[in-house]
Amino acid sequence: MLVVGNWKMNGNRVENVARLDCLAKGITENLNVQAVVCVPFPYLAQTEQALQATPVGVGVQDVSTQSKGAYTGEVSAAMAAEFGCRYAIVGHSERRAYQFELSDAIALKAKQAVVHGLIPIVCVGETLEERAAGRTADVVTTQVSEILDRLTVEEQEQLVFAYEPIWAIGTGKSASGKEAQEVHACIRALLRSRSSQLANTPLLYGGSVKAARASDIFGQADVDGALVGGASLDANEFIQICLNAGRARCARERTGPITRRAAWQSAP
Ligand code: PGA
Numbered sequence: 001m002l003v004v005g006n007w008k009m010n011g012n013r014v015e016n017v018a019r020l021d022c023l024a025k026g027i028t029e030n031l032n033v034q035a036v037v038c039v040p041f042p043y044l045a046q047t048e049q050a051l052q053a054t055p056v057g058v059g060v061q062d063v064s065t066q067s068k069g070a071y072t073g074e075v076s077a078a079m080a081a082e083f084g085c086r087y088a089i090v091g092h093s094e095r096r097a098y099q100f101e102l103s104d105a106i107a108l109k110a111k112q113a114v115v116h117g118l119i120p121i122v123c124v125g126e127t128l129e130e131r132a133a134g135r136t137a138d139v140v141t142t143q144v145s146e147i148l149d150r151l152t153v154e155e156q157e158q159l160v161f162a163y164e165p166i167w168a169i170g171t172g173k174s175a176s177g178k179e180a181q182e183v184h185a186c187i188r189a190l191l192r193s194r195s196s197q198l199a200n201t202p203l204l205y206g207g208s209v210k211a212a213r214a215s216d217i218f219g220q221a222d223v224d225g226a227l228v229g230g231a232s233l234d235a236n237e238f239i240q241i242c243l244n245a246g247r248a249r250c251a252r253e254r255t256g257p258i259t260r261r262a263a264w265q266s267a268p
Pocket of ligand 1: 229
């Protein structure tokens with residue numbers, strides 16, 4: 001299981017010390033989960049230093065579509081990699097909505113991430129209106145296809161997808177395990193139709209994930225982890241979510257084969 005905290009535009013140098021310290025102490029190898037925190041760019045050095053002796057991975061919430069040059073205000077994947085980053089969220093719905101990001105740019109960002117050794121976590125998800133109109137599967141599989149179509153097979157095989165229904169993000173209204181599984185199964189079917197390799201793509205659920213309800217989500221067959229926003233700001237809550245994920249992974253290991261969905265988790 002992969003549990004990724006997305007701090008969004010939160011934190012400050014003083015507050016981060018306690019949060020990172022708590023994660024460093026609370027997340028150990030025995031949790032059986034790959035935990036990651038995606039922090040704002042200015043806190044990368046602080047985060048790298050605080051977590052370097054721990055199994056917690058570091059990631060960013062975005063990267064540039066470009067590798068270097070005259071792109072004022074942008075941060076490249078190469079720069080993130082210099083700070084020990086191994087993960088990059090791309091195409092989060094907040095960036096799609098506020099920065100008008102479309103599939104062309106999101107795929108370029110995923111490419112940049114792969115080139116510099118970061119695992120791109122590509123976010124997809126429907127609005128409440130789209131769900132109400134019965135268009136969820138269509139919207140989400142189109143978003144996934146548009147990214148796949150713009151990448152090489154080798155790049156595709158590095159991706160992680162995060163299904164984040166927009167109506168569940170920051171609203172306290174998480175999808176139920178069943179609702180998440182329905183959409184994950186659609187994404188899995190699409191990936192499987194492309195290749196048996198892609199069928200093993202890790203799929204995360206995101207949207208108001210909290211410790212109390214995490215086992216319902218993690219118990220689903222096609223859920224391989226979570227992308228956690230608000231609850232990742234509370235280090236103890238985040239650790240509880242990781243504990244739940246670790247328990248779900250143990251249960252799954254007893255019942256099924258381990259493939260890329262689980263194997264990459266052993267990476268530091
Ligand atoms: P949330 O955010 O957990 O606060 O709903 C999830 C996300 O946007 O990644």
